[in-house]
Each structure stands twice: as structure tokens, then as C-alpha cells.
Amino acid sequence: MSSTPQDEVDHLAYPEPPASPLWHRSGPKAPPLTPEQQRRNCELLLRAQYTPRPRTTKSLAEASR
Numbered sequence: 159m160s161s162t163p164q165d166e167v168d169h170l171a172y173p174e175p176p177a178s179p180l181w182h183r184s185g186p187k188a189p190p191l192t193p194e195q196q197r198r199n200c201e202l203l204l205r206a207q208y209t210p211r212p213r214t215t216k217s218l219a220e221a222s223r
Contacts, residue, residue: 191199
């Protein structure tokens with residue numbers, strides 16, 4: 159008896175629950191971002207990704223005393 163990956167997917171031990179109604183928007187869609195908003199979001203994302211975290215002044219050896 160051989161089983162394929164598709165057979166395993168079809169017979170999961172716990173079926174996936176239905177999507178939450180909160181995941182579905184009702185009402186008008188949000189307006190598209192302007193090019194200026196897109197540029198600002200990109201800059202903020204890059205800054206958040208590459209800004210180094212502040213270092214503590216104590217070394218690990220001093221902090222464990």
C-alpha cells in the first residue's frame with residue numbers, strides 16, 4: 159500500500175477550521191496609497207529593519223554579578 163502526499167493531505171487528523179468572519183471586510187475598500195505614502199512606508203520599513211538596537215553599557219560578565 160503506497161500513499162502519495164495528496165492522500166496525506168486529504169486525510170488530516172484535524173480539519174482546518176472555517177475562516178473567521180473577522181477576516182472578511184464588509185463595506186468600501188480603503189483608498190489606494192499615493193506614491194508619496196508608498197515612498198514614506200518604504201523608508202520607514204527600511205529604517206526599522208536596519209536600525210541597530212541600542213547596546214547596554216554593561217558587559218554580560220558585569221551584568222551577571
